[in-house]
Amino acid sequence: MAGVFISFEGIDGAGKSTHIEGLAAALRSAGRHVTLTREPGGTPLAEKLRTLVLNDAMDAMTEALLVFAARRDHLQQLIEPALARGDIVLCDRFTDATFAYQGGGRGFDLETLSVLEHWVQALPGTPVLRQPELTVWFDLDPAIAAQRLAGARLPDKFEAQPVAFFRQVAEGYSSRMRRDPGRFVRIDAAQSREAVWQEVLRAVRARGWLR
Ligand code: TYD
Numbered sequence: 001m002a003g004v005f006i007s008f009e010g011i012d013g014a015g016k017s018t019h020i021e022g023l024a025a026a027l028r029s030a031g032r033h034v035t036l037t038r039e040p041g042g043t044p045l046a047e048k049l050r051t052l053v054l055n056d057a058m059d060a061m062t063e064a065l066l067v068f069a070a071r072r073d074h075l076q077q078l079i080e081p082a083l084a085r086g087d088i089v090l091c092d093r094f095t096d097a098t099f100a101y102q103g104g105g106r107g108f109d110l111e112t113l114s115v116l117e118h119w120v121q122a123l124p125g126t127p128v129l130r131q132p133e134l135t136v137w138f139d140l141d142p143a144i145a146a147q148r149l150a151g152a153r154l155p156d157k158f159e160a161q162p163v164a165f166f167r168q169v170a171e172g173y174s175s176r177m178r179r180d181p182g183r184f185v186r187i188d189a190a191q192s193r194e195a196v197w198q199e200v201l202r203a204v205r206a207r208g209w210l211r
Contacts, residue, residue, distance in 0.1 A: 008092050009135055014145055033088070038092035139186050140190055145166060
């Protein structure tokens, strides 16, 4: 069976993590091999870079370079081999997060991000980019997300940002979806957990990856 690449996106507090684990379990029960991973991270080197990006103050370009460096290692060491084996790769965030957080949230130049995206994600010898076949976007009003996050745990550098930052991040996701609508499924994450889960299942079933 051919490999499948699915990413999960959304602002902090939108609730994607529970559902990505639920989907991994559902796919495994159906007999599929699943690689469940996350960005920044997913390999020993990329996890080290994640610690820096989430905790250390740095300018937006440094942040963008580090998340793409982490992504490069992640693609080469983990994602590409898993896809070649025929796994379903479920990735908690991918490049849309860079466009949303570094681009939208921090206002870093989108064209530079596109250049980095091409460097890091071009399939060898082609201009074709490695991208998820499906991106499930958990869209939630930043004010509601902030309420959900409040008191949940010690916030990292991004989680500590004000609601206005997350409005820009959400706009970043929205413009990525407008550029590539066929890849995205937007889920209204203000619904009940069960309703959100049903929409996740519907998106995956509609593509024939789960019965
Ligand atoms: P997140 O995925 O929310 O993990 P956790 O549930 O453990 O907090 O945290 C990752 C953070 O990194 C999130 O705030 C978004 C940020 N991020 C970027 O700023 N740029 C990126 O390219 C990626 C992948 C994540």
